[in-house]
Amino acid sequence: MNKPLLEVSNLQVEFNSRQGKVTAVRGLTYTINEGQSMALVGESGSGKSVSALALLGLLPKKTAKITAGSVKFRGEELIGAPEKTMRKLRGGSIAMIFQDPLSSLNPVLTISQQIVEQIKAHEKMEGKKAEERAIELLDMVGIPSARERVKQYPHQLSGGMRQRAMIAMALSASPSLLLADEPTTALDVTIQAQILELLTNIQKDLGMSLLLITHDLGVVAGFTEKLTVMYAGKAVEQGDTAEVLGNPNHPYTLGLLRSIPRLDRPRTSELKPIQGVAPDMSKVSVGCAFQPRCEYAQSKCATENPLFSTISKDRYAACWYPQDHALQNESLSK
Amino acid sequence: MTNNEPVLIVENLSVHFPIGSGLVRKAKGYVKAVNSVSFVINQGETLGLVGESGSGKTTIGRAIVRVNDPHEGSILLDGHELVGLSPKEMRPLRRKVQMVFQDPYSSLDPRQTVRQILVEPLVTHNLPLKNAQGEDRVDELLNLVGLDPAFASRYPHQFSGGQRQRIGIARALAVEPDLIICDEPISALDVSIQAQVVNLLESLKKRLGIAYLFIAHDLAVVRHISDRVAVMYLGGIVELTSSTELYENPRHPYTRALLSAVPVPDSVVEKARKRIILQGDIPSPTNMPSGCAFHTRCPLRTMLGNPEICSTERPELKIYPSKKDDHQVACHFADESS
Amino acid sequence: MAKNKDVKTKKPVKNSNFREALHRFSSYRLALVGVVIIFLVALMAIFADIIAPQGPEFIDLEMVRKPPGNGHFLGTDDVGRDVWARVAFGARTSMIVGIGAVSVALSIGITIGLISGFLGKWADTILMRITDGFMSVPGLILIIIFIALVGPSLTSVILVIALATWPTSARVVRGQVLAIREQEFITAARVIGVRTPAILKNHILPNLLGPLSVVATFGIAGAILTEAGLSFLGLGVRPPTSSWGQMVNLAQQSQIMLAEPWIYVPSGVMIVVTVLAVNFIGDGLRKAVDPKSVR
Structure with a gap:
């Protein structure tokens, strides 16, 4: 099970806009093993979703460019791979689900038609059989009375049911990696x-790998083995989910x-916000991007860019002064 | 902080929206968004209103500022009845209650400068543009919400989401209200910005003695900011008590499920937790279940062997004695659940 | 509290909404070409008296149907009037009709659209049914009946074009108002207690300007074309006032059509070029107003 499935190293993505070049992803490295689940956490503009589109070859061709880095899936390089290979991969070995199931489903086709289409795109199967498979899949994702539901249109389903239908579609080609972008x-x-x-x-059950993209640290906790935190286009911290959440290294x-x-935790009297706002991604930053908001920043942080490096066993962070706070000790646990 | 003078008393408030009505057609039915809801907010107090989509929490907020018309019931603001007032009669009372909106983008007019946005409420209510010390009110308001008064000549799109929300808060403060309805004020903001706005709201409350109706779906934030919390499900309040009591000792089966569904950023806690997963979807408010609105999904009802009363009789919000604070629950079997 | 240093460091931009719109507009080259052309046509219309001092109505009986040259650099027409002067003064007619008709149509359209969109309910239903009524009568029939009743003249051409086109602008305005009305800043204004007229004036109208400018430009192009068509049919501007459409009308005589093209070709070219230019500007404005449409 410890064979790497997806290896992303030093990925960089640039957008051309009227304000000039925006480097949306400035260095992202991670590996997902077979059967492993990893969360990619960051706020809006952190580059988490862009990086996912990049590895699927779904970036807008006119405006976006992958300027550096490599993405390997089962050892095969995906950056620069022909569109035909990518098309086979998408919805095949790598499946995706998105935040808004309503806009990702075709409103004029029934659920069954859409799943059948998906099945046939990757497998030779006759219509009747594909339909049976569609019902089976809907059953598997817990849609009650699937046999009737397949005949319905997306707008007839509730938000939760639609997301289930999306998951069923994603599973239709038995993917080895499921990419979920803010699915809940x-x-x-x-x-x-x-x-x-x-x-x-x-x-x-399926021994699938999972890449979960989210902004919600709570969703991550009970759900993924590995965690990568992104800030301003960069991976700033990585490690075992429980360890990172329990004892974060990066400020x-x-x-x-x-x-x-x-x-x-018990109710606190006042929250401790991170001051300031996220940096403008169209500017080139000197030093650490988080430095203007960082309470631990020192003079070195403003001038030298910290590398994403090993802090302890299987823990990585991009920080000159990594912290060592066991968060459990900060307040009384219940 | 809280003294017990109520600033807002809502009694048996119902808001129904007609479906499919037109010039000549009669309404086919009603969306019963809010059904006979009662609560009180005291001066300088924060009442949290939590619930999922379709619970009617936003409709309540909008009914208080009379953007929605209540179907029946009573809304007493500082002793003035708001239900049935004409827009003209309502206008002077708008100085007492203001609103902060969810979307910091669509809630500010893109064609107005910050100054124009903040002057509008002052002009509308004939308030002076300078305060007693001769300071410009716009500058004063911007300082109050932690923005540089030099920004007054800028347009909203030149600000980040968090800063826009501060402008929205400054606009609400301009008329010096006693009560501010905060309708999901932080849910559109980035996580690292949310705490800034929450802290701002809390410090304003301390300094100015404003009361808040804090409408949100994020239970953790509601617990943090509220003195008391009301939990809503399908247009009705199912549980109402002090923040501490509610989170330590939830009594309604829906509240319990809701609390158990919130993930926390701690893997050890998460893995050890027993989650109550509610089956099925929230029913549509056009087609309300009979009896207790929650009975179709209620795990307690299943556990008790589906007693008939749940599907036939709507439970009233009743006071249950508790160790710490008054605890109101709308469940026939509130005693069983503890 | 946190004052954000990041924003302070941003260079102060004044009204950069407008600037960005201008940028989007000018990134569409054809729109710039359109602006240059319309600028020239407008100069021609304004300074017609100076650039064609002999005037469009002066008849030189010695010089009938003369090809370009001999002091008439575009030649003369069938009664001996200078074609250049008639083209220049025709520009004036086109501009007056274009702007006049659109102003009248927009005033009606904005009023009806605003009331209809903002008040909704009864007002909306009634006003929109009236608008539908107007739209269901074919424009040409409406125009011919009106002209037959009032008689052809510059004023009646302007009025009749306005009469035929206001429903379009009323519909656009109503649609935009409905969209703007749902925005939360309108709710915010209501919560503050801003009176309806002030909401219309301070919030709705300023946000309408963008889409309206697009409607207006295309309206001008349409009006110029309609005027030319009416004059061609003899239902428009009466001679001796000059109009491009009227000049093209002369091509109905087969001798002129075949042997004396200088009489009608210049005005024909002017119609095509002007209408195209205005349409380009309209396209540019649409891109400027709606950032999402940028290619």
Whole structure:
């Protein structure tokens, strides 16, 4: 199980806009092993979604360019691979689900038609058989009375059901990697819990790898083995999810965890926000991008860019002064 | 901080929206967005209103500022009845209640400068543009929300989401209201910015003694900011008590499920947790379940062997004695759940 | 509290909404070409008296149907009037009709559209049914009946074009108002207690300007074309006032059509070039107003 499935190293993506060049991804490195789940966490503009589009070859060709780095899937280089290879990969070995299932589903086709289309795109199968498979898939993702539901149109399903249908479509070609971009952000808490439970079970049952892109550190915790935190286009911290959340090395991760109110901790009188705002990505930054907002910053941080390097066993961070805070000790645990 | 003078008393408020009505057609039915809801907000107090989409929490906020018309019930603001007032009669009362919106982008007019945005409420209510010390009110307001007064001549699109939300808060503060309805004020903001805005709202409350109706779906933030919390499900309040009591000792099966569904950023806690996963979807408010609105998904009802009363009789919000604070629950079996 | 240093360091831009729009507009080359052409046509219309001092109505009986040359650099027409002067004064007619008709149409359209879109309910239903009524009558029939009743003249041409086109602008305005009305800043204004007229004036109208400018430009192009068409049919501007359409009308005589092209070709070219130019400007404005349409 410890064979690497997806290896991304030093990925950089640049956009050409009227304001000039915007470097949206400035260096991202991670590996996902077979059967492993990793979360990519960051705020809007951190480059997390762009990096996912980049590895699937889905960046807008006119305006975006991968300027450096490599993406290997089962050892095969994807950057610069012909469109035909990529098309086969997308929806085949690598499947995707997105935040808004309504806009990712075709409104004029029934659920069954869309899943069948997906199945046939990657497998030779006759219509009847493909339809049966579609029903089977919907059953698997917990859509009640799937046999009737397949005949419905996307707008007839609730948000949670639509996301289930999307997951069913994604699973149709038995992918080895599922890429989920904010899959529960548009959903209510109780529905989110249902979908997360479903994704966890499916991932375990099928031995699939998972790349979960999210801004919610809570979603990450019970759900992924590995965690990569992004800030301003860069990976700033990486490691085992439980360890990173329990003892963050990078001041940004630490700041995020301290700034959110938490139900698993006693009520605090005041939150500790990260001051300032995220940097303008059209500017070239000298030194650490987080430095203007960092409470631990020293003079070196403003001039020299910290490398993404090993802090301890299997822990990486891009920081000159990595922190060592066991967060459990900060307040009384319940 | 809280003294017990109520600033807002809402009683049996219902808001129904007609479906499919037109010039000649009669309404085919009603979306029962809010059904007979009652609560009180005291001076300088924050009441959190939580619920999922379709619970009616936003509709309540909008009914108080009379953007929606209540179907029946009573809204007393500083002793003045708001239900049934004409827009003209309502206008002077708008100085007492203001609103902060969810979307910091669409809630500011893109063609107005920050100064124009902040002057509008002052001009509308014939308020002076300078304060008692002769300071410009716009400058004063911008300082109050932590923005540089030099920004006054800029347009909204030149600001980040968090800064725009500060401008929205400054606009609400301009008329010096007693109550601000905060409708999901931080859910459109980035995580690292949310805490800044929450802290700003709290410090304003301390300094100016404003009361908030804080509408949100994020239970952790609501616990942090609220003195008392009301949990809504399908147009009704199912549980209302102090923030501490609610989170330590939830009694309604929906509140319990909701709390257990919130993921926390701690893998050890997450893996040890027993999650109550509710089955099925939230029913549509056009087609409300009979009896208790939650009975179709209620794990407690299943556990008790589906008692009939749940599907036939709507439970009232009743006071249950508790160790710390008054605890109101709308469940026939609130005693069983503890 | 946190004052953001990041924003302070941004260079102060004044009204950069407008600037960005200008940038998008000028990134569309043809729009710039359009602006140059319309600028020249406008100069021609304004200074017609200076650039063609003999005037469009002066008849030189010695010089009938003369080809270009001999002091008439575009030649003379069938009654001995200078073609250049008639083209220049025709530009004036076209500009007056274009701007006049659109102003009248927009005033009606904005009023009806605003009331309809903002008040909604009864007002909307009634006003929109009236608008639909106007739109369901073919424009040409409406125009011919009106001209038959009032008689052809510059004023009646302007009025009749306005009459035929206001429903379009009313619909556009209503659609935009409906969209703007749903924006949260309108709710915010209501919550503050801003009166309806002030909401219309301070919030709705300024946000309408962009889309309206697009409608207006295309309206001008349409009006110029319609005037030319009416004059060609003899329903438009009466002689001796000059109009491009009227001049093209002369090509109906087969002798002129075949042997004396200088009489009608210049005005024909002017019609095509002017209408194209205005349309280019319209396209540019549409791109400027709606950032999403940028290629």
